[in-house]
Amino acid sequence: MQLGNGDDFVFDLGIGSLRNYNSFSIPLNSIDHVFFTHLHMDHMSDLAYFLMFRGFMGGWEPLHIYGPSGSEPQYGTSHMVKHMLEMTAWHRDSFNGFPIGKGYDPVVHEFDFMEEGGVVYDANGVKITHWPTSHTKDGASSYRLDWNGRSVCMTGDNRPNSLTITHCKGVDMLISEVQNAAISLSSQALGMPAAMTANTIDTSHTPAYGLGYICKEAKPKVCVGTHYSYDDVFNNETVAQVRHHWKGAFAFGAPDLVTFNISGDGKVWWREGVAGDSSQTPRPTFKTPTIKFPAPRHPVYDVINDKIEANEIPPEKWYPKGHMPELVREWPLSKDIEIPNPFATPPE
Ligand SMILES: [Zn+2]
Ligand SMILES: [Zn+2]
Structure with a gap:
């Protein structure tokens, strides 16, 4: 409602x-x-x-x-x-x-x-x-x-x-x-x-x-x-x-x-409602001028056993040469990250 x-x-x-x-x-x-x-x-x-x-x-x-x-x-x-x-x-x-x-x-x-x-x-x-x-x-x-x-x-x-x-x-x-x-x-x-x-x-x-x-x-x-x-x-x-x-x-x-x-x-x-065919989750909405991403509680790999992690195939082996992006494997845990909200209404 x-x-x-x-x-x-x-x-x-x-x-x-x-x-x-x-x-x-x-x-x-x-x-x-x-x-x-x-x-x-x-x-x-x-x-x-x-x-x-x-x-x-x-x-x-x-x-x-x-x-x-x-x-x-x-x-x-x-x-x-x-x-x-x-x-x-x-x-x-x-x-x-x-x-x-x-x-x-x-x-x-x-x-x-x-x-x-x-x-x-x-x-x-x-x-x-x-x-x-x-x-x-x-x-x-x-x-x-x-x-x-x-x-x-x-x-x-x-x-x-x-x-x-x-x-x-x-x-x-x-x-x-x-x-x-x-x-x-x-x-x-x-x-x-x-x-x-x-x-x-x-x-x-x-x-x-x-x-x-x-x-x-x-x-x-x-x-x-x-x-x-x-x-x-x-x-x-x-x-x-x-x-x-x-x-x-x-x-x-x-x-x-x-x-x-x-x-x-x-x-x-x-x-009758008219809706899209997609059931994709829509992107989040923020009404604030900035978006503050809260710090995660632990690194992702903290809760994955070293042995299991070691079985991951190194990305260099499967990305075509020159096509491997800079991987984002870590997220800062020490502080929240604040960025401007691109969809915020500009201040009057
Ligand atoms: Zn019922
Ligand atoms: Zn019932």
């Missing part, structure tokens, strides 16, 4: 998210705040990659990670991040031979998952609140962001929740998960026994009738259904189910890259 004041916020970071950000040329180091609704891997599996490569791609200040506590400490966001850092011990130490700064020192803001309307973020006129919801296990949360008279709710995964109606009255966008209530359709498409699909949805998710009901009660400007098998097989039926209760604007938060704009006067419009 990109605000007009330059602040960016990410809500959940599931599989494929970063590929989509890359195709929109969003630099990894432009994202400093990530919020998790819950810790299912389809909502957080890209965090490990993001944390490691954000630090490598100029994200030298700590990443801020926000998420719920759990019913016990081992189910909370702090525990997850602490152990994700352990999981990435090899990666981190291998990249500590490069400028990383505080890129591998995330700051975790774990909130009490039971708070109803607790404030998890309040800065630069941006306020983000949360409330608990029912989804497979305690610790699932929903969020609302308010800024400059505009407002968006993100429910995450959950059963239709009365607190969402309480906290999302009249918002510009209410983004909820949605599932098609015609179980026979989805179980056929997914190749799952109908009873299992029904059990998953009936205990843990929001059928489209439920989303229509929530939107009828909360009355957002636009009701958005996402986390959804976006497929011609389902779409007409899903819209019909939402429409049973909700007559206002409805959009799918799908397919991938779909983009919504909320303008200053509160008008919401949306369109």
